[in-house]
Amino acid sequence: MRIAFLLASLILGACGQPEITVRFEGLVGGEPAECGAMYDGIGSTGTTLELLDYRLYVHDVRLVTEDGREVPLALTPDGVWQNDRVALLDFEDGCESGTAETNSSIRGTVEESGPFTGIRFVLGLPADLNHADASTAPPPLNYTSMFWSWNAGYKFARVEGRTTGLPDGWSFHLGSVGCMGDGRGNVTSCVQENRAPVALDGFDPETGAIAVDLAAILETSDLDSDGGGPGGCESGASDPECGPIFHALGLPSGGTPAEGPQRLFSVQ
Numbered sequence: 001m002r003i004a005f006l007l008a009s010l011i012l013g014a015c016g017q018p019e020i021t022v023r024f025e026g027l028v029g030g031e032p033a034e035c036g037a038m039y040d041g042i043g044s045t046g047t048t049l050e051l052l053d054y055r056l057y058v059h060d061v062r063l064v065t066e067d068g069r070e071v072p073l074a075l076t077p078d079g080v081w082q083n084d085r086v087a088l089l090d091f092e093d094g095c096e097s098g099t100a101e102t103n104s105s106i107r108g109t110v111e112e113s114g115p116f117t118g119i120r121f122v123l124g125l126p127a128d129l130n131h132a133d134a135s136t137a138p139p140p141l142n143y144t145s146m147f148w149s150w151n152a153g154y155k156f157a158r159v160e161g162r163t164t165g166l167p168d169g170w171s172f173h174l175g176s177v178g179c180m181g182d183g184r185g186n187v188t189s190c191v192q193e194n195r196a197p198v199a200l201d202g203f204d205p206e207t208g209a210i211a212v213d214l215a216a217i218l219e220t221s222d223l224d225s226d227g228g229g230p231g232g233c234e235s236g237a238s239d240p241e242c243g244p245i246f247h248a249l250g251l252p253s254g255g256t257p258a259e260g261p262q263r264l265f266s267v268q
Helices: 242-248
Strands: 010-012 018-028 038-042 047-065 070-072 086-090 105-109 116-123 147-149 157-163 170-174 177-181 187-192 196-201 210-213 265-267
Touching: 018 047, 047 105, 047 170, 196 265
Parallel strands: 018 210
Antiparallel strands: 010 018, 018 105, 038 047, 047 070, 047 086, 047 116, 047 157, 116 196, 157 170, 177 187, 210 265
16 A cells, blocks of 8 residues: 655744644554554564554654754644653554544654755663653643653553464553662663654655654564463563664664664655
8 A cells, every 4th residue: 555645844933933734654564653553574483463452652853954953842732742852743543542533643843944855763761761750741641551650661662462372462662670779769771761763864844744654663573472470572682582673773672782773764
């Protein structure tokens, strides 16, 4: 199925700063991500994946100018999907644990009008926002289904489904692990922060979009069997299912360094 080309808007805001919309497209093997849809040929076994959830947080968004400078995108709070620092991308359209509403863009302003030739951002939440109370936090940090616990914090990415070999469920939950507190309600450190930096060149928000293709980080993963614990990866250093996915995100895993750049995001 041919993916429709998405355009980003670039108009001058009331305050005189250019308003930017960075558009994303949630995909699975080049096909649009949809709740309950079946995707064939996924992972190392070529399994069939039924998608049940697909959400992720991003922050620290910067646009790259022609001369290589990084210009911060000041996010515009909307009371639902983004505050002034983080945004939630939601590609599931009413799955078992999600909502019918979706969000596939990030909106904000920059201090100059470009042209821009690239984008940088981080998959995950900043440390000072990660360890909060999701039941009382403002949007987009108020989704309890995106939260593990105060100590561990939020799920930076939540992907769930069912496969041919794991019909009872397969999942990938990315987040910080091994976090320790000081006994006074403050997390002081985490063994693995698991925030994934993303750098994409050749991106112009006026004419391009960013593909977020789940199949690209599952190419070397066996989604039909589980080596221990819940089916899939829960970000643990000893979880055998995490290594291939983490490396495809450009992250170290289980004491082994990252093997290359991330493959989840690409320029459309």
